[in-house]
Amino acid sequence: MSADSTPSSGRNPAVRTRFAPSPTGFLHLGGARTALFSWAFARHHGGTFVLRIEDTDVERSTPEAVQAILDGMQWLALEHDEGPFYQMRRMDRYREVLAGMLAAGTAYQCYCTPGEIEAMRERARAGGRKPRYDGTWRPEPGKTLPPVPEGRKPVLRFRNPPDGEVSWNDLVKGPITIANAELDDLIIARPDGTPTYNFCVVVDDWDMGITHVIRGDDHVNNTPRQINILQALGATLPEYGHVPMILGPDGEKLSKRHGAVSVMQYDEQGYLPEAMINYLARLGWSHGDDEIFSRAQLVEWFDTRNLSKSAAQWDPKKLNWVNAHYIKQSAADELAARVAPRIARRGGSAEGVDLAAVMGLLKERAETLEQLADDAMLFCGAFDPAAIPAELAAQHLTDAARAMLRDFAGQAADLEWTRENIAALMKATLAKYGVKMPALGIPLRVAVIGRAQTPAIDAVLALIGREKVLARLHAI
Template sequence: MGFHVRGLCVNTCRVSHPIACPRSIALLMPPLLDTCAPNLMPSILCIWPGGPRGAAILPRVPYMDIAEDRPLRVRFAPSPTGSLHVGGARTALFNWLAARHAGGTFILRLEDTDRERSTPESEAEILRVLEWMGLDWDEGPHRQSERDDIYRDCIEKLKAAGAVYAAWETAEELDAMRAEARANKQAPVVRGRRDHTPDEIAAFEAGGRTPVWRFAVPLPGETVIEDMIRGTVTFDHAQIEDFVVARSDGSPTYNLAAAVDDMVMDVTRVIRGEDHISNTPKQMLVIRALGGEPPQYAHVPLILGTDKKRLSKRHGAASVEELEADGFLPQPVRNALVLLGWSYDDKTTNFTMDELIEKFDISRVSKSPAVFDMKKLEVMSGRYLRAMDEQEFADALVGWLAATGYFEGKAPDAPDLARRTAPLVQRKMSRLNEYDRLAGWLYHPLKFEPEALAALEEDVKKSIQCIGGGLGRIEVLDEFTADTIKDALSDQLHIQGLTAREFLEPQRIAVTGQTISTGIYESLALLGQEQSVTRYREALGRLAEQWTGGE
């Protein structure tokens, strides 16, 4: 719950904590008390039994949105430990759209506190993918690994305020504590000892132990999140363990660093996956203990595969990098991602970036899990490719082929050939990696696919007649264009009394070696008369061997 004071959105909760005592209340909300302490102190301190475990009950009033005079500041904070997952990309897109819609600020922050798993290569790839998606950032990238001084300073402030304590328990002792709690049918919530004697501490140190620092979660109490998607979510402090904020080497944990960064960077709204919702009360407690005010929160739903299980590689591409490698362009990927939980109406599935910026509203995101369906993405992608201007499509196709190394080892004119082929494949493709299936035969000698060869050998005599008839027509043409080829082959199929499918299928296989390709007339024209005749004769030779063997 919360109230406003000069643009401050103040979430309130039932708490008990040494930092909330009258002597140190200024540490909790200094900006607030500077402006209106006389009015707020009576209600804030309405109950104070005394002592570090006493309960202070703060007023509960209706939650309000960020005041209009507070600019929206959002952040996308991936961990550079691998590729950017589809879920992370959607989170980035939602944050970016929210910022652009409101004229706010989109901050990029790299949460690389996991020093062993974070790599420069992963960081570079995340930045590249964001740029590929068209998501530019206004501030950053900030790296948590470069902000240790800030975190250590905040840890010292928490120590001085009595908000954290040194915990000396070993991993084995913690496991035993959790096991005992489970045996007693209690939540396995860790509460470290805070009453070690000087002699005990000296013994720990002599034995080589160094403490971690745990946040003293106020008891009794609860933290309430007024989530913009999930509504009111209440966390009983009895179910939140005294979480570690500083490791034994003094380095910050995720919850400490994330909370400090959100406060220092003046983030006003956190949009992230619902798998982080259990971290939210911990981060809110840290922010309040440091005298800050938590931002708004919006936890977007999980993404599932079509089998309703959490999205993973078994469902196909699980990262944006894989989608790009599979031949999807940024525009349909953005449309597919934004519709994972958000909708403008029940029918619109294709938006320009400007339309998304205009229409996006985080409050329209559903809290139900979203299903990522590769087949739907392919449909959306196919529609987008077919709607592209021919020149734009050719540029995109040649650019993608070059980026994926498709032209390596091929003739120097391979890019030009792809550009000339582009109009022939544009309406047949749902993603760019289908180009090789349709037109790859242009780049290598005739090679029959097993199913194509089987189709010819099903009736060898008929196949020889069809291919021979076609060869007789095309090898005498003075002008070798798609139109003249079409006229010549059409005359021949009527002479032989065959349907277009019966006559043209063998021509396609003879030239391309496959049953699916670009249009046969255009394919022959692209290949040129000399190479086309050569391929016809090669196919006839292959069939003649089969025919002879049959006799």
């Protein structure tokens, strides 16, 4: 284990997990779920959660993508205990291990060009065999290797065992066995000396003492190769668990058209991180029939035995339901702090508005913080009576309605402005004119807010304030 990856004091050294994204794009939903499962497993066992940035794809890796990953992890509060470690800063270590493998004979130089490799594959296909590298440069007792081509730089290949099997008991899928004959000699370093993905992952997991690898099942085919390299290095093998992919609502692989976007876009769309954690956890993991649970409960309950063997399906309606639950459970002042910047982006102002009280009124019907911000503009946005839609005014602001509203405004001028008093005045006005609530409530909404539907109108009027309400009523 390298010096920079010593287990944190006070933690269980028997469990060390990692999340190792490639910074070639944003932190997407599948990556966020993998990070969550790895984090929850480490937390459940009192272990260590390592963050590693696999940035060896120099052409596609960007600082912006690194920051997007870090931002996503921070928003979800998936705190890492060690790292972030960057593979590009570990090149000396990789070269050291490559040199050792070359000296030990577990790796060898191969001078085949990409064109020659493709020709090998074509010949194999033509002969009904699996297309693969044919071992031209693999040293064997009594074998004469071709002459080294002048000026050509070699790749390094791992000398994969020719016989036997690779087996592991997958934490999710159960026992898996792959015949070594199915695996060819993997390239572990390119002609310029830079190591390849599967090699870097192995050295990192070895050096960082990773004990449990939880990742997507698109890595299943990498696992036997990585196990063989680890065994060639004399390293202790981690346990592997491969989680099935997330499907879109139509059963197809999740893509951008389904909402497979950066997790930070869900922040922009008004989802709470605690709701996203809850929903992501249920995509492929369960604890009985529990749908809603806290982060602490997730950590307490998390067990890889409850990870599903089948693909999970993304359901935006279910996410909205979960988010609405967390909004309802949030304190009004906390929601006010989260929604205030969204109101400002809409050109509104919460100055002079009891925003916490507004949140308390609106949160029961809201699915997202964006919806809360839209609805809060009733109280925080400018209002122009002349902008009331003509059709709405014609339907609800009749001569009879206007007369009733003027009477209401006159009675309200000296009213102590509380919801209870406003409700009492509305009740008295209804009795005076012999009408039912919609005959007064809807015209009040249209005249004061410009909408026919709002939460309870007495509560809305109380929060808007006497001066604004009377000014708007007198303006009709």
